[in-house]
Amino acid sequence: MSEFFASIGFLQEGPFAVPRWEALFEKGMDTLWQGAATTLLVASLGLALALVLGIVIGVMSASHWRIPRAFARGYVEFFQNTPLLIQVFMLYNALPLLFEGLFLPVVTIGILGVGMYHGAYIAEVVRAGIQSIGRGQLEAALSQGFGYVGAMRYIVVPQAMRIVLPPMTNQAVSLIKNTSVIAIIAGGDLMYAGDSFAGRFGHYGPTYVMVGLIYFLMCFPLAILARRLEERLRAD
């Protein structure tokens, strides 16, 4: 058996050599788990923010009110058409200049960053969902004396949400992966933990395999959930 392993060159030397794996398991895993916890925190609060923003802005851009709709369009176009990396960089470096001394904790920047960025994508999903609900539903609600907001809240949005749940879950998956941008501002997240451990000892190979695996474990259940929801939707 060991002869067999000995015959595999890349386990003897190079980036994936066995001693590097041993080092990772002995000294690195604690750091990685801590990073993963931070990533989960940023992802869950970021997702909550993205959902709230996405629903509010999605409703605004599906509405007939000119000013809210224009605002919503501007918001979506801005956040969809600039890299998240630059948005986070600006939050970190430009915000303190604009508002003197406003240094947000990096975790907060991460939450705001992914929340606002994915809020834009979720807004588009929500808008499409609302527009797929027949106009008769809105009219029935209005004819009963609901205002526009009430009609949206009780009648249209709940129906739209069922339809948009699968694409929304996919957004949650990319949101989790995108939390890794805060690594550039020493965010303490999983990506950052991986970078710093790997950088310190040069064990890049095993570290990034492990980091990738942990991201996979966080995202895969959601991806499965998205598929389930989609099948259930198709069933009825």
Next chain:
Amino acid sequence: MIKLTGVSKHFGSHQALKNIDLEVPAGQKLVVIGPSGSGKSTLIRCMNMLEKPSAGQVIVDGVDLTAHRAPIAKVRQSVAMVFQQFNLYPHKTVLENLTLAPIVVRGVSKDEATETALQYLERVGLSEKKDKYPAQLSGGQQQRVAIARALNMHPKIMLFDEPTSALDPEMIQEVLEVIVGLADSGITMVVVTHEMGFAKEAADRVIFIDEGEILEDGTPIHFFENPQHDRTKLFLSKILR
């Protein structure tokens, strides 16, 4: 109860309503008849402002709905509408369809809304369907639920826009019977329909509308036996045979 004065409606360059004057007194059962595209839906939808008139005045229950900042939503609470396509809320049960607006919009207690809802479901013969979802009902049943939903707002006015046109022929009668049953109540009713039998039986007054204008206005007898315009005669000869 409903008063339209000089109401016109343009869709782009097309004029769907031309300077309509119409007054519907409280308690009247008005039937609106006319060929396809003549403006019947536009007319009835102006009565609850689902369609905003391009010109003219709409006064409902003493409130000018065409005035700036008119309390349209408030007035709509007592002006129920029944649609051709039912428009039940598919994510709510039958009972919830009836109670949602009374609870949320009118602020009625859940118990009271449920109690009256069950009475109206009984009246349309669908008590046993209260926990079903709309998709589990036939078209005729859905439309009866829609009527019960309208009634549970305790409306002063009910607007029906071709309530049986989307139904299979064998279901039309069950829905018409429910509407005829309401005609005995004091509710003001405006019914757009192609059901001539219903017009004869239930209407106090029939108007015939063509190309956005009211051509005939009178009792059902006047309309069916003594129409004034050639276009009305032509319409009747096609539809009555």
